[in-house]
Amino acid sequence: MSSAQRKVAIVPCSGIGKPYGTISRIAAYQVTEEDRPEQTRLVPLALLVMGDEEYGRIVAESPAITIDGCPQACATKMVQQCGGTIVRECSVLGTARNHRDLKPQGIAELNEDGEKLVVALAEVVVEVIDACAQPSKGVNHA
Amino acid sequence: MPELPRKKVGIIACSGEELPEGTITRLAVLRVLHQLRPDDTVTICLPLFLAGGEGDRNFARTHPTIAVDGCEKRCAFRGTEKYSNRPAAAIVVTDLIARHGLVQPHGCRKLDAAGMLAVEIASQQLIEMVDELLGKDGV
Numbered sequence: 001m002s003s004a005q006r007k008v009a010i011v012p013c014s015g016i017g018k019p020y021g022t023i024s025r026i027a028a029y030q031v032t033e034e035d036r037p038e039q040t041r042l043v044p045l046a047l048l049v050m051g052d053e054e055y056g057r058i059v060a061e062s063p064a065i066t067i068d069g070c071p072q073a074c075a076t077k078m079v080q081q082c083g084g085t086i087v088r089e090c091s092v093l094g095t096a097r098n099h100r101d102l103k104p105q106g107i108a109e110l111n112e113d114g115e116k117l118v119v120a121l122a123e124v125v126v127e128v129i130d131a132c133a134q135p136s137k138g139v140n141h142a
Numbered sequence: 143m144p145e146l147p148r149k150k151v152g153i154i155a156c157s158g159e160e161l162p163e164g165t166i167t168r169l170a171v172l173r174v175l176h177q178l179r180p181d182d183t184v185t186i187c188l189p190l191f192l193a194g195g196e197g198d199r200n201f202a203r204t205h206p207t208i209a210v211d212g213c214e215k216r217c218a219f220r221g222t223e224k225y226s227n228r229p230a231a232a233i234v235v236t237d238l239i240a241r242h243g244l245v246q247p248h249g250c251r252k253l254d255a256a257g258m259l260a261v262e263i264a265s266q267q268l269i270e271m272v273d274e275l276l277g278k279d280g281v
Contacts, residue, residue, distance in 0.1 A: 046217035074189035
């Protein structure tokens with residue numbers, strides 16, 4: 001298995017109707033570009049929807065973290081349909097419930113509370129990634 | 143006399159997360175939906191054709207649609223056609239960039255100036271398409 005395949009697939013929703021979709025998307029960028037670029041790979045949902053072979057294989061062969069923006073859970077459903085292994089189904093609404101003081105607004109551009117929710121959500125995802133890495137680190141150093 | 147439902151155009155962005163062009167589709171569509179033609183347009187998330195219910199899959203049967211794709215894979219066009227109905231019009235951002243001789247955009251999370259120029263051009267092209275589909279062109 002190549003190193004690219006061992007990376008954790010991060011699959012955000014493509015929601016465009018509410019701020020939660022944008023929060024999902026930006027949190028995925030935060031994790032894959034800033035927080036854990038070496039351990040993760042961003043997977044575009046539209047390509048999974050269309051049955052893209054390359055990304056379908058990546059999802060099927062990698063642990064995946066889905067980030068859904070609404071109860072329809074498109075990202076989770078698509079990864080399941082591709083036969084992927086979801087290590088955590090994250091949801092913007094779930095994180096928002098833990099931060100009821102934040103009132104995210106804006107879709108093209110998030111307000112300050114939306115950006116704070118991005119940070120909180122990215123932290124949840126990073127915790128899962130780090131937990132996934134623990135057993136293999138142990139094996140490598142044994 | 144009862145008021146008839148207003149005819150609207152559905153616009154579907156690919157929203158491709160892995161390319162700046164995907165972000166361009168998203169911002170161009172949002173600009174049209176929220177600022178340029180808010181009364182004439184609606185949207186749906188592309189994955190909802192699969193994950194949603196029959197109502198979502200009927201979207202393109204009840205609205206003329208425009209697919210806005212970031213690249214030649216044309217997920218929005220093909221997805222809409224496969225799961226709902228053939229779009230009435232389409233934009234592919236990579237083609238638009240080439241046709242207008244624009245600088246290659248950068249920044250998926252935050253577009254650079256070249257990306258924002260492409261958003262502006264794509265949104266202008268979109269409102270022309272919307273107006274034409276609603277029979278408002280030349281008014």
